[in-house]
Amino acid sequence: xxxxxxxxxxxxxxxxxxxxxxxxxxxxxxxxxxxxxxxxxxxxxxxxxxxxxxxxxxxxxxxxxxxxxxxxxxxxxxxxxxxxxxxxxxxxxxxxxxxxxxxxxxxxxxxxxxxxxxxxxxxxxxxxxxxxxxxxxxxxxxxxxxxxxxxxxxxxxxxxxxxxxxxxxxxxxxxxxxxxxxxxxxxxxxxxxxxxxxxxxxxxxxxxxxxxxxxxxxxxxxxxxxxxxxxxxxxxxxxxxxxxxxxxxxxxxxxxxxxxxxxxxxxxxxxxxxxxxxxxxxxxxxxxxxxxxxxxxxxxxxxxxxxxxxxxxxxxxxxxxxxxxxxxxxxxxxxxxxxxxxxxxxxxxxxxxxxxxxxxxxxxxxxxxxxxxxxxxxx
Amino acid sequence: xxxxxxxxxxxxxxxxxxxxxxxxxxxxxxxxxxxxxxxxxxxxxxxxxxxxxxxxxxxxxxxxxxxxxxxxxxxxxxxxxxxxxxxxxxxxxxxxxxxxxxxxxxxxxxxxxxxxxxxxxxxxxxxxxxxxxxxxxxxxxxxxxxxxxxxxxxxxxxxxxxxxxxxxxxxxxxxxxxxxxxxxxxxxxxxxxxxxxxxxxxxxxxxxxxxxxxxxxxxxxxxxxxxxxxxxxxxxxxxxxxxxxxxxxxxxxxxxxxxxxxxxxxxxxxxxxxxxxxxxxxxxxxxxxxxxxxxxxxxxxxxxxxxxx
Amino acid sequence: xxxxxxxxxxxxxxxxxxxxxxxxxxxxxxxxxxxxxxxxxxxxxxxxxxxxxxxxxxxxxxxxxxxxxxxxxxxxxxxxxxxxxxxxxxxxxxxxxxxxxxxxxxxxxxxxxxxxxxxxxxxxxxxxxxxxxxxxxxxxxxxxxxxxxxxxxxxxxxxxxxxxxxxxxxxxxxxxxxxxxxxxxxxxxxxxxxxxxxxxxxxxxxxxxxxxxxxxxxxxxxxxxxxxxxxxxxxxxxxxxxxxxxxxxxxxxxxxxxxx
Numbered sequence: 001x002x003x004x005x006x007x008x009x010x011x012x013x014x015x016x017x018x019x020x021x022x023x024x025x026x027x028x029x030x031x032x033x034x035x036x037x038x039x040x041x042x043x044x045x046x047x048x049x050x051x052x053x054x055x056x057x058x059x060x061x062x063x064x065x066x067x068x069x070x071x072x073x074x075x076x077x078x079x080x081x082x083x084x085x086x087x088x089x090x091x092x093x094x095x096x097x098x099x100x101x102x103x104x105x106x107x108x109x110x111x112x113x114x115x116x117x118x119x120x121x122x123x124x125x126x127x128x129x130x131x132x133x134x135x136x137x138x139x140x141x142x143x144x145x146x147x148x149x150x151x152x153x154x155x156x157x158x159x160x161x162x163x164x165x166x167x168x169x170x171x172x173x174x175x176x177x178x179x180x181x182x183x184x185x186x187x188x189x190x191x192x193x194x195x196x197x198x199x200x201x202x203x204x205x206x207x208x209x210x211x212x213x214x215x216x217x218x219x220x221x222x223x224x225x226x227x228x229x230x231x232x233x234x235x236x237x238x239x240x241x242x243x244x245x246x247x248x249x250x251x252x253x254x255x256x257x258x259x260x261x262x263x264x265x266x267x268x269x270x271x272x273x274x275x276x277x278x279x280x281x282x283x284x285x286x287x288x289x290x291x292x293x294x295x296x297x298x299x300x301x302x303x304x305x306x307x308x309x310x311x312x313x314x315x316x317x318x319x320x321x322x323x324x325x326x327x328x329x330x331x332x333x334x335x336x337x338x339x340x341x342x343x344x345x346x347x348x349x350x351x352x353x354x355x356x357x358x359x360x361x362x363x364x365x366x367x368x369x370x371x372x373x374x375x376x377x378x379x
Numbered sequence: 380x381x382x383x384x385x386x387x388x389x390x391x392x393x394x395x396x397x398x399x400x401x402x403x404x405x406x407x408x409x410x411x412x413x414x415x416x417x418x419x420x421x422x423x424x425x426x427x428x429x430x431x432x433x434x435x436x437x438x439x440x441x442x443x444x445x446x447x448x449x450x451x452x453x454x455x456x457x458x459x460x461x462x463x464x465x466x467x468x469x470x471x472x473x474x475x476x477x478x479x480x481x482x483x484x485x486x487x488x489x490x491x492x493x494x495x496x497x498x499x500x501x502x503x504x505x506x507x508x509x510x511x512x513x514x515x516x517x518x519x520x521x522x523x524x525x526x527x528x529x530x531x532x533x534x535x536x537x538x539x540x541x542x543x544x545x546x547x548x549x550x551x552x553x554x555x556x557x558x559x560x561x562x563x564x565x566x567x568x569x570x571x572x573x574x575x576x577x578x579x580x581x582x583x584x585x586x587x588x589x590x591x592x593x594x595x596x597x598x599x600x601x602x603x604x605x606x607x608x609x610x611x612x613x614x615x616x617x618x619x620x621x622x623x624x625x626x627x628x629x630x631x632x633x634x635x636x637x638x639x640x641x642x643x644x645x646x647x648x649x650x651x652x653x654x655x656x657x658x659x660x661x662x663x664x665x666x667x668x669x670x671x672x673x674x675x676x677x678x679x680x681x682x683x684x685x686x687x688x
Numbered sequence: 689x690x691x692x693x694x695x696x697x698x699x700x701x702x703x704x705x706x707x708x709x710x711x712x713x714x715x716x717x718x719x720x721x722x723x724x725x726x727x728x729x730x731x732x733x734x735x736x737x738x739x740x741x742x743x744x745x746x747x748x749x750x751x752x753x754x755x756x757x758x759x760x761x762x763x764x765x766x767x768x769x770x771x772x773x774x775x776x777x778x779x780x781x782x783x784x785x786x787x788x789x790x791x792x793x794x795x796x797x798x799x800x801x802x803x804x805x806x807x808x809x810x811x812x813x814x815x816x817x818x819x820x821x822x823x824x825x826x827x828x829x830x831x832x833x834x835x836x837x838x839x840x841x842x843x844x845x846x847x848x849x850x851x852x853x854x855x856x857x858x859x860x861x862x863x864x865x866x867x868x869x870x871x872x873x874x875x876x877x878x879x880x881x882x883x884x885x886x887x888x889x890x891x892x893x894x895x896x897x898x899x900x901x902x903x904x905x906x907x908x909x910x911x912x913x914x915x916x917x918x919x920x921x922x923x924x925x926x927x928x929x930x931x932x933x934x935x936x937x938x939x940x941x942x943x944x945x946x947x948x
Contacts, residue, residue, distance in 0.1 A: 009788045016792070111811075123792050165819045217934045219890035223925035231914055249928055321804035325894060328911055338810050347813070354807035360801035429856055453858030464853025478857050527857070537856075546881045 012123040013072050020079070021054040027109030030087065033092055035101040036157070037345050042107060045090040050113065053079065057120075073124040079117035081143040083110065084153065091155030103157035105348060109132040129377060134336055158355070161348040169337070173356060176333035179326060180319045180364075183255050187262035194263070195270025196296075212264035220325045223260070227253035228329060230335030254331035258322055262315050269311020273304030306376055313368035320361045334360070380405050381426055381535065381569060386435035388421055388591075397423050397591045398435070405534070406565040410582030412572055414614070418591040419571045423537050426569065427456045428493075439535065454481050457528035457536035457566075461543040463520050465512040471497075471523050472508040478531040496526040501561060519550035525557065529566070538570045542577065545598050554580055575615060579627050587611050599627045609683070625651040634668045638677035644669040645678060654678050689913065710939055717931035721756075728752050735917040747906040747918045752925060759902045759929065762820065763888040764893070764907045766827030775877065779865065787864055797946025800833045805891040806865040807897025813898050823895035824903075830891060831884040842873030875945035882937035889930045893922075903929065 023045055031040025057075045060068040092102035116360025125133045153159045232248025235241050277300050285295045337353025380605040381403040395418040411419040414548045424430035425437050428449050443451055457520045465474050472493050479489045484669045497508060500522040512520055530538050541552040558581055565652040566646050572578055578585045579599040586596040602626045616623050633646035642663045645654045647670040658666055664680035735745035780786040783794045808830050812822035846869050854864045896904030903926040910918030
């Protein structure tokens with residue numbers, strides 16, 4: 001029994017290191033393409049180093065000598081911070097003397113290895129103090145940022161793509177964030193009161209929630225597409241709306257659809273948040289002479305706040321993801337990069353948009369987590 | 380027969396059982412009693428290998444349990460716990476049939492046995508066999524739990540505070556039922572509790588377990604009259620021990636044969652506690668004693684206080 | 689993406705079903721789907737009357753029946769693979785020997801949820817080329833997450849006392865899993881499967897953007913070619929399909945939920 005337990009504890013090390021090793025062995029680290037649009041030839045420089053590092057990590061997981069955890073954590077950290085650097089260096093070497101249009105793209109081997117390393121670092125840092133965790137990740141981030149600034153990654157196709165499209169990319173980020181923010185604000189302003197009403201009436205089983213759940217099932221592309229007609233008609237019927245940029249395509253139907261998708265989780269979390277206060281606590285508050293509004297404001301909101309915030313976090317991440325599809329009906333945002341890239345067959349452009357979306361989603365997620373942690377500490 | 384030989388067990392640094400030896404005979408109702416954390420539940424679980432021993436040997440019917448295949452061992456030993464642990468997705472009948480099914484009994488045998496147990500444990504509400512556990516009361520759930528433990532007619536049954544979460548009335552009725560079943564079937568029962576009254580009511584022999592070791596093993600009256608040390612004396616109840624004694628001894632053993640008394644008679648098989656309660660209720664200091672329908676003597680208040688066994 | 693929060697999704701679902709008879713939730717969308725499949729191929733005149741300016745008011749590149757079949761096939765294959773992978777990983781991560789993997793598995797599921805399905809699609813394309821292979825990969829990668837999350841949640845919520853009792857009565861490890869744990873976790877697991885299938889229906893729609901032929905194809909072509917008729921035809925079909933799948937799997941889910 002106890003034997004399996006200790007063997008089991010090394011399982012994440014073994015699984016993740018083996019994944020990284022296999023990725024390094026069988027998947028290409030880089031693709032070298034003659035230009036931005038053509039497919040690349042796979043290459044894998046520096047495999048010996050990667051093999052050695054992951055080999056050591058696997059041995060550590062298997063033997064588990066004293067202090068093996070630190071060794072594995074160090075390897076993981078070095079991989080997280082060092083793999084991009086290694087890729088950048090290789091790119092420079094390959095590009096040296098090659099044609100100007102040559103592109104060196106990060107390939108599947110890189111992504112899988114890097115992800116495995118990041119997960120391994122996450123696993124190894126679990127249970128350590130917050131300062132250590134923040135320090136390790138902060139340091140890795142600092143290394144990557146410093147390398148970016150000094151131009152270590154300039155040879156990589158992704159960075160070249162970004163340099164070429166810096167202005168439209170920044171604009172796409174702004175549009176994307178704006179779409180999500182407007183949706184979120186609208187959803188909270190409408191979903192909050194709606195949730196309160198549902199909670200008051202104990203109408204979790206009502207038509208409103210049912211209808212919202214029903215809407216959630218409709219694929220996003222279909223909903224976006226179906227809104228084009230009605231919105232175009234609205235714009236024709238009321239030219240003032242059309243003059244404001246309200247039309248069949250663009251931001252208006254996109255925000256409307258995103259708002260519909262966001263409503264259900266907002267309503268649900270509002271109900272859950274309001275329900276977080278036990279009934280007798282509310283009774284007691286009423287008994288002390290608080291009005292219903294005061295109970296809501298002074299008792300229910302402060303106590304239900306973490307639940308509401310957790311809900312908002314999910315809605316925000318969901319909305320950022322869904323807003324990608326909105327690009328198909330002309331709402332812009334980072335989805336535009338993805339779909340334009342797909343259309344042109346320019347994989348770097350797709351990747352740039354995708355990375356932007358993921359980083360955006362993770363940043364928002366992290367921001368909500370921090371706020372949540374701060375709120376909970378206070379409470 | 381269950382034998383513990385120099386059994387030791389530790390969780391990390393903490394010693395839970397220390398060099399413990401004990402023999403439980405066939406057909407015995409043996410109660411392990413002790414405060415929480417004394418290691419009694421762990422000791423019980425070493426028998427069906429839900430806990431493994433670090434040192435020493437546990438034998439069931441002469442065989443070292445660690446040499447028996449774990450699942451086979453467990454299927455041969457009944458097991459009931461305080462939280463019952465009924466399978467929520469199975470009906471009462473299916474729950475009771477668990478071990479017979481694991482042992483691949485025939486359908487007819489299983490059905491017959493389930494019906495028998497439902498009757499034996501007085502689960503006589505109509506249609507109860509096809510109901511799901513969450514529709515039952517706590518007492519009914521535990522009756523099903525006990526029935527499930529007895530289902531495959533195991534020669535040994537382990538019970539870990541099975542009645543701990545029940546209200547006093549339900550608990551007492553289940554205790555009576557269990558004791559009767561045990562007497563009729565001759566099953567060996569190892570029973571763990573922290574409730575001294577329960578221990579004395581049920582146990583043929585009782586072991587007081589303190590800090591991972593057996594402080595004293597003996598018949599209930601031995602423990603009451605001759606505690607080996609102050610710890611046992613305190614645990615069995617200090618000055619309240621005498622009150623407990625009344626619950627253990629019967630009217631038959633203390634009555635004055637042939638004497639006469641007025642009032643509502645008590646039964647010779649009743650406990651002295653019952654007799655005392657009856658005296659208080661009737662405001663009398665002596666009552667007639669009845670045995671098999673006839674008055675055979677009297678029980679006197681003074682004798683409850685004065686008589687030594 | 690939608691319904692990231694699987695656990696709270698239950699709120700408003702089953703009770704709504706109480707109002708609208710569960711059978712209705714299967715029958716109505718399925719009927720609509722069948723009627724659409726029968727009627728749409730002959731609806732050219734109606735669309736022409738509605739949008740006279742279109743030269744091609746009816747999507748005819750591939751028959752609607754063929755599109756629906758491919759779509760269903762993709763979703764079915766992806767869901768099957770997701771169940772095998774997600775349930776397998778979920779079981780592994782809840783065994784004593786694999787428990788140390790649980791945090792990592794959870795981290796993957798949480799991080800995975802922040803990846804938009806389109807991005808997964810886009811990344812799969814350079815790996816596998818255009819066509820249905822990248823879609824299938826993306827659908828599986830994305831569909832695994834809800835099954836995995838719900839499997840872990842479902843298996844974790846099996847009462848400890850039930851497991852303890854099962855051990856005490858002599859259940860072997862696998863038999864306990866099969867006869868006790870999985871039946872008790874079936875409700876949540878099935879909720880994960882339903883979610884996975886619904887997400888797949890939606891993602892497969894977008895998949896037509898990377899060259900797969902699905903019910904998304906009329907929508908995408910309509911958007912690109914400025915043909916609202918195509919858009920409506922595709923959207924109606926895919927909406928009816930999604931609701932049918934939801935209704936069917938929801939019924940299965942409720943059957944399992946009732947077990948407790």
